[in-house]
Amino acid sequence: MMISDKPARPDKQVAIQVxxxxxxxxxxxxxxxxAVAGLIILSSIIMISLLGPLAxxxxxxxxxxxxxxxxxxxxxxxxxxxxGRDILVGLLYGSQSTLMVxxxxxxxxxxxxxxxxxxxxxxxxxxxEVLLRITEFFxxxxxxxxxxxxxxxxxxxIVTISLAIGIVSWTSTARLVRAEFLRIRELDFxxxxxxxxxxxxxxxxxxxxxxxxxxxxxxxxxxxxVAILFEAGLAFLQLSDPNVMSWGYLISVNRxxxxxxxxxxxxxxxxxxxxxxxxxxxxxxxxxxxNPKLRQR
Amino acid sequence: MNLPIAxxxxxxxxxxxxxAVLVLNFTLLHLAPGDIAETIVGESGGASKEMLAKIxxxxxxxxxxxxxxxxYLDRVAQGDFGHSLFFDQPxxxxxxxxxxxxxxxxxxxxxxxIVFGTFLGVFAARRPSGLLSQLITVLALLGYALPVxxxxxxxxxxxxSLIPIFxxxxxxxxxxxxxxxxxxxxxxxxxxxxxxxxxxxYLAFYSRLSRASMMDVLGADYIRTAxxxxxxxxxxxxxxxxxxxxxxxxxxxxxxxxALFSGAVLVENVFSWPGxxxxxxxxxxxxxxxxxxxxxFFSALVVIIANLLTDLAYRLIDPRIKTGAKA
Numbered sequence: 087m088m089i090s091d092k093p094a095r096p097d098k099q100v101a102i103q104v105x106x107x108x109x110x111x112x113x114x115x116x117x118x119x120x121a122v123a124g125l126i127i128l129s130s131i132i133m134i135s136l137l138g139p140l141a142x143x144x145x146x147x148x149x150x151x152x153x154x155x156x157x158x159x160x161x162x163x164x165x166x167x168x169x170g171r172d173i174l175v176g177l178l179y180g181s182q183s184t185l186m187v188x189x190x191x192x193x194x195x196x197x198x199x200x201x202x203x204x205x206x207x208x209x210x211x212x213x214x215e216v217l218l219r220i221t222e223f224f225x226x227x228x229x230x231x232x233x234x235x236x237x238x239x240x241x242x243x244i245v246t247i248s249l250a251i252g253i254v255s256w257t258s259t260a261r262l263v264r265a266e267f268l269r270i271r272e273l274d275f276x277x278x279x280x281x282x283x284x285x286x287x288x289x290x291x292x293x294x295x296x297x298x299x300x301x302x303x304x305x306x307x308x309x310x311x312v313a314i315l316f317e318a319g320l321a322f323l324q325l326s327d328p329n330v331m332s333w334g335y336l337i338s339v340n341r342x343x344x345x346x347x348x349x350x351x352x353x354x355x356x357x358x359x360x361x362x363x364x365x366x367x368x369x370x371x372x373x374x375x376x377n378p379k380l381r382q383r
Numbered sequence: 384m385n386l387p388i389a390x391x392x393x394x395x396x397x398x399x400x401x402x403a404v405l406v407l408n409f410t411l412l413h414l415a416p417g418d419i420a421e422t423i424v425g426e427s428g429g430a431s432k433e434m435l436a437k438i439x440x441x442x443x444x445x446x447x448x449x450x451x452x453x454x455y456l457d458r459v460a461q462g463d464f465g466h467s468l469f470f471d472q473p474x475x476x477x478x479x480x481x482x483x484x485x486x487x488x489x490x491x492x493x494x495x496x497i498v499f500g501t502f503l504g505v506f507a508a509r510r511p512s513g514l515l516s517q518l519i520t521v522l523a524l525l526g527y528a529l530p531v532x533x534x535x536x537x538x539x540x541x542x543x544s545l546i547p548i549f550x551x552x553x554x555x556x557x558x559x560x561x562x563x564x565x566x567x568x569x570x571x572x573x574x575x576x577x578x579x580x581x582x583x584x585y586l587a588f589y590s591r592l593s594r595a596s597m598m599d600v601l602g603a604d605y606i607r608t609a610x611x612x613x614x615x616x617x618x619x620x621x622x623x624x625x626x627x628x629x630x631x632x633x634x635x636x637x638x639x640x641x642a643l644f645s646g647a648v649l650v651e652n653v654f655s656w657p658g659x660x661x662x663x664x665x666x667x668x669x670x671x672x673x674x675x676x677x678x679x680f681f682s683a684l685v686v687i688i689a690n691l692l693t694d695l696a697y698r699l700i701d702p703r704i705k706t707g708a709k710a
Binding site: 240 | 400403404407408411412414415416422524527528529530531532533536537539540543544638641642644645646648649652663664667668670672675676678679682683686687690
């Protein structure tokens with residue numbers, strides 16, 4: 087959900103050559119303390135998701151103690167749920183599927199968005215007309231409902247859920263990429279490339295796309311967060327892979343007991359919130375790093 | 384091009400979009416693995432052989448794809464979206480019952496988000512690094528990162544046991560509740576928590592949007608002119624600047640209607656609000672495919688109508704917009 091509906095950079099071609107652009111970007115990123123905190127939190131969550139299950143080898147679906155034991159008692163740091171499952175173990179194992187679906191769905195979102203946006207912005211004419219119509223079509227369908235239909239019809243699994251989320255959330259990326267292509271295709275270095283007879287594919291992928299990367303990187307980071315929320319929402323509606331533990335699943339199964347036990351629902355929700363928050367902070371930092379002109383805002 | 388023709392064109396285009404939604408519905412049904420007749424019946428109470436045979440006949444499942452599609456469109460044109468076997472009711476009836484509560488929830492949330500959001504944004508724009516601006520930045524982060532259904536659950540925990548001043552479930556107090564004006568009050572009372580939950584996300588969004596847009600407008604020459612000729616700050620802001628600053632807010636209101644519907648599905652389920660979202664969840668549990676496809680169609684219809692209205696509102700606010708030019 088980005089607000090920048092304007093081109094991310096001014097239309098004038100700025101002839102500033104940075105010697106090492108990635109180092110420069112990292113320096114800008116470092117200045118944003120919240121973004122660095124977000125990066126540290128997210129890296130820790132990824133590490134925990136990789137190492138946690140190794141440290142606590144257990145079946146996350148199996149009961150481990152008394153039902154609904156409050157947090158901190160009987161050796162269960164975060165308590166147990168209505169089937170006696172250890173919430174902490176559930177969170178550790180659940181982080182894997184949550185992060186995996188988040189990354190996969192965001193990758194699909196970005197891929198479709200780039201393809202549609204690049205072709206529409208570069209070729210214009212009827213190609214653009216058709217692709218814009220398709221984009222508008224997808225904007226009319228409430229994304230969660232469409233994802234629900236797809237997942238229900240093709241039965242929930244990590245693959246169908248990632249695909250469904252990707253299919254319903256690419257439209258804003260496509261619009262962003264198209265806007266960037268419309269702007270960059272008129273710049274001198276692209277015209278020069280065309281004048282020397284480069285093939286369209288080369289111009290699109292190796293000349294224009296890298297120059298459209300800065301706003302795209304920011305939008306990619308944000309779509310990871312959106313995808314994680316989406317996955318949690320689908321799991322809350324009981325559309326999650328029945329064989330894979332996830333944070334949304336924990337919330338969904340423990341919801342009927344919220345008035346007796348707050349912890350089995352509160353902790354997974356906090357985990358989702360912290361993860362998405364860290365992704366969003368990183369997104370802000372990337373924005374500072376790659377779109378420095380916008381920082382004055 | 385004059386206004387009626389422009390509107391007629393938009394309506395024609397909207398009809399084509401609706402047709403596309405139907406084709407998508409039908410194609411998805413056919414792409415799904417397994418026997419279509421069984422998919423349509425769902426897992427509700429194990430359909431009998433006769434039932435399956437009837438569905439095959441009704442849907443003409445032995446015909447080629449394009450003929451089946453035409454049959455389907457023909458049935459839809461007569462308002463027949465199939466029969467929900469679980470609820471034992473035509474899908475259209477089922478949806479019309481639930482559409483009003485959902486619209487009530489979605490429109491009130493959008494209204495509150497836009498009014499309060501614009502208000503916050505306009506005041507924040509006057510002091511871009513002030514306290515209010517920072518509050519908006521924090522709100523925006525929260526609005527982006529909080530799972531809306533979880534926020535709702537937390538509110539239920541808070542208001543069901545700790546501060547029981549708002550009801551946390553349903554839309555009214557049932558058959559024993561009040562009637563007439565008392566009923567309206569009852570619904571408003573029940574609406575409070577769902578609307579607060581749903582509007583929080585968009586409140587942050589609209590306050591950021593209107594702040595940015597107001598800051599742009601306040602830098603314009605005509606604002607300087609208005610101030611220079613000695614108009615009071617109130618008049619400058621609310622009469623001269625706000626009208627222009629509110630344009631992007633209107634644009635996004637139309638664009639976001641679909642996303643708002645998605646949020647409503649989750650929020651309705653948290654608060655047992657008797658709308659389309661709760662119906663959608665029930666049809667997932669029963670694998671009631673016709674109902675779910677019907678909900679998808681009717682919510683797309685609502686989004687399309689909302690887009691048309693936005694377009695109209697836009698033209699009314701800013702008469703300079705050329706009729707006929709597409710958005």
